[in-house]
Amino acid sequence: MTVSITDVARAAGVSASTVSRALRGQPGVSDEVRAQITAVAAQLGYTASRSASSLASGRTYTIGVVVPYIGRWFFGTVLDAAEKVFSAAGYDVLLYNLNSPEARKRFFTKLPVRKRVDAVLSLLIPDLDEESALRSLGVPLATTVGGPRDGFTVVGIDDHSGATSAVRHLVNLGHRRIGMISGASEPLHWTTPIDRRQAYLDVLAEAGIAHEPALEADGGYTVDGGERAMTELLAVSRPPTAVFAQSDEMAMGALRALRRHRLKVPDDVSVVGFDDHELAEVIGLTTVAQPVPEQGAEAARLLLRRLEEPDAEPVGQVRMPIRLVLRETTAPPSPHRSS
Amino acid sequence: MTVSITDVARAAGVSASTVSRALRGQPGVSDEVRAQITAVAAQLGYTASRSASSLASGRTYTIGVVVPYIGRWFFGTVLDAAEKVFSAAGYDVLLYNLNSPEARKRFFTKLPVRKRVDAVLSLLIPDLDEESALRSLGVPLATTVGGPRDGFTVVGIDDHSGATSAVRHLVNLGHRRIGMISGASEPLHWTTPIDRRQAYLDVLAEAGIAHEPALEADGGYTVDGGERAMTELLAVSRPPTAVFAQSDEMAMGALRALRRHRLKVPDDVSVVGFDDHELAEVIGLTTVAQPVPEQGAEAARLLLRRLEEPDAEPVGQVRMPIRLVLRETTAPPSPHRSS
DNA sequence: CTGTTAGCGCGTTCAT
DNA sequence: ATGAACGCGCTAACAG
Numbered sequence: 001m002t003v004s005i006t007d008v009a010r011a012a013g014v015s016a017s018t019v020s021r022a023l024r025g026q027p028g029v030s031d032e033v034r035a036q037i038t039a040v041a042a043q044l045g046y047t048a049s050r051s052a053s054s055l056a057s058g059r060t061y062t063i064g065v066v067v068p069y070i071g072r073w074f075f076g077t078v079l080d081a082a083e084k085v086f087s088a089a090g091y092d093v094l095l096y097n098l099n100s101p102e103a104r105k106r107f108f109t110k111l112p113v114r115k116r117v118d119a120v121l122s123l124l125i126p127d128l129d130e131e132s133a134l135r136s137l138g139v140p141l142a143t144t145v146g147g148p149r150d151g152f153t154v155v156g157i158d159d160h161s162g163a164t165s166a167v168r169h170l171v172n173l174g175h176r177r178i179g180m181i182s183g184a185s186e187p188l189h190w191t192t193p194i195d196r197r198q199a200y201l202d203v204l205a206e207a208g209i210a211h212e213p214a215l216e217a218d219g220g221y222t223v224d225g226g227e228r229a230m231t232e233l234l235a236v237s238r239p240p241t242a243v244f245a246q247s248d249e250m251a252m253g254a255l256r257a258l259r260r261h262r263l264k265v266p267d268d269v270s271v272v273g274f275d276d277h278e279l280a281e282v283i284g285l286t287t288v289a290q291p292v293p294e295q296g297a298e299a300a301r302l303l304l305r306r307l308e309e310p311d312a313e314p315v316g317q318v319r320m321p322i323r324l325v326l327r328e329t330t331a332p333p334s335p336h337r338s339s
Numbered sequence: 340m341t342v343s344i345t346d347v348a349r350a351a352g353v354s355a356s357t358v359s360r361a362l363r364g365q366p367g368v369s370d371e372v373r374a375q376i377t378a379v380a381a382q383l384g385y386t387a388s389r390s391a392s393s394l395a396s397g398r399t400y401t402i403g404v405v406v407p408y409i410g411r412w413f414f415g416t417v418l419d420a421a422e423k424v425f426s427a428a429g430y431d432v433l434l435y436n437l438n439s440p441e442a443r444k445r446f447f448t449k450l451p452v453r454k455r456v457d458a459v460l461s462l463l464i465p466d467l468d469e470e471s472a473l474r475s476l477g478v479p480l481a482t483t484v485g486g487p488r489d490g491f492t493v494v495g496i497d498d499h500s501g502a503t504s505a506v507r508h509l510v511n512l513g514h515r516r517i518g519m520i521s522g523a524s525e526p527l528h529w530t531t532p533i534d535r536r537q538a539y540l541d542v543l544a545e546a547g548i549a550h551e552p553a554l555e556a557d558g559g560y561t562v563d564g565g566e567r568a569m570t571e572l573l574a575v576s577r578p579p580t581a582v583f584a585q586s587d588e589m590a591m592g593a594l595r596a597l598r599r600h601r602l603k604v605p606d607d608v609s610v611v612g613f614d615d616h617e618l619a620e621v622i623g624l625t626t627v628a629q630p631v632p633e634q635g636a637e638a639a640r641l642l643l644r645r646l647e648e649p650d651a652e653p654v655g656q657v658r659m660p661i662r663l664v665l666r667e668t669t670a671p672p673s674p675h676r677s678s
Numbered sequence: 679c680t681g682t683t684a685g686c687g688c689g690t691t692c693a694t
Numbered sequence: 695a696t697g698a699a700c701g702c703g704c705t706a707a708c709a710g
Contacts, residue, residue: 005687015697015698016687020688021689029696030695047450047453049453049455050390051393051394052390053687053688053689055701055702055704056689056701056702070415072415073412076411080436080438083435083436087442088442093434093436094431096431097418103423110386112431116388116431138341223618252621278410278562279562282562282592282622283621283622343703345703354682355704356680359704369680372680388703390702392703393704394686394702394705395685395703395704396686454687
């Protein structure tokens, strides 16, 4: 039925070991024999069984990638870029989509990647237990978000400085009542929302603006959540004239809420997002751009390097550049609304 | 180092086969022995090596999923839903992201899934050669787009009727000059753009409107392409008063082009999309909604059923319902512009 | 109900 | 440069 290495060996008139060596480009095979074997293998449509070869060699040539939710643009884009790097290097990708607490728990207790992968790239932030579960795999690890963590190569951005530039932009335009839509509800070990919030607080303080807790609302990193959060912010006694959303998706939700309230953007309310989502430009959203595919690609490359050069000192953390992109959702506050 | 089945067997004072049987829930093991083995295995942190077990059993408990481009919302969403079904059933997902001609070619010539998966779900439309390459794997196959194909379970929508409702909507509003932004440039075996275009032609004919080739433009299924296509359509001598975009992403590009031309939507030009993209509602885009995650989940379920009941007659094709969602980008043509 | 015996298909010695 | 023998960790068939 399926053609095995001995079939090729027989057809080529050599031994199985020679076929193995020839096909993997190892030395110790004469050029003519190698060419012959390659031809026979191609003709028979032979592919080595990954199961058998990894059982024999210990190498799986497979990378486990853990994602919190593929459907979200950010993760899809990172994954896309990372997969490209892995597959170009001859590695397969085993995908684990942990978008529910059950899926997440099942993954970390059963650890189906054990003995199945050469390395793990996690796009979700593991908590302390999950972190040590991953470490117990004994393979190189990488993450694309959050702060530095033991044993992991972390590729990310400087959230604080990104958020700083967003909020400062609003301050510079003359806004004094600046709201924030955050996404802090989730795991505690995720520093991103914390850093971005801290930047918000820091810029307000630096501008001499008193912080009002009522101007903060949680949008849970979704469009719908952003809409709800904006609605909340519009319900306070003196609503903000500008809003910093910690993600573009929440910013888009905010825009929808504003439209429903018949408020003009940016005339009545300015909005800044974070990410530079693929559709941010379509909408004309001012935002903080981060290099999303680049982060995935870089994390993948660093992981592969750790596999290829096990003895080299692993890279602990990489910070990618961010930049503010000015578009059409921010403007100075209109005179009759500013304080 | 890593704990194997014999370690567990020794620690539990039984043979390896008993451990194997006990852990896989097979009959022929007394309850007490099974409980004992389970406990020992848990304590040792034992997980069976997938490589070894699939080599021995022939089953891999892995599904290969082929995607043209994960970053695109549609595919990300389908994949998300499918993965959920697979992992809940105890299957792992091997992901192949074929977003470049080279990646695609490499995949279909080397077929890295050979002997590695129990089934394949392809979200891209294979051409005839690719189709037979997949069939040569000898495993159940499924697709989530396109027409029926031999040996594949196809889960999709009725593209013709979806597009019909979109174009008819424009006709009913009173439009006579209706443009189309298509995405036909890619593989020939993909029936979606063909069906949607045919519907466009049919509705025009049925309404007694002459077809003008100049009112069709290619948007390549991307936002940028949609923008270029719309720009082309605006450059013809008598531009359309309404446009049917074959995907929401192209419709969004069209909206951007219209805004750059200072044209009002829907006052000057109406736009209908196709898909009901996550952000379509944010933008207020009128569109044809298709059940995206449902298609992925259903395809996954049908594939698993074929694995579990190999003798049952496989389902050939499933058509999911579509519906027109009216929002804010369509309206009757304004008097001074309509013909 | 349990243990023994054989492979699954390859990579890897060690000879030659 | 090539082949023979062994083992990776597990499951399956056969005994008992």
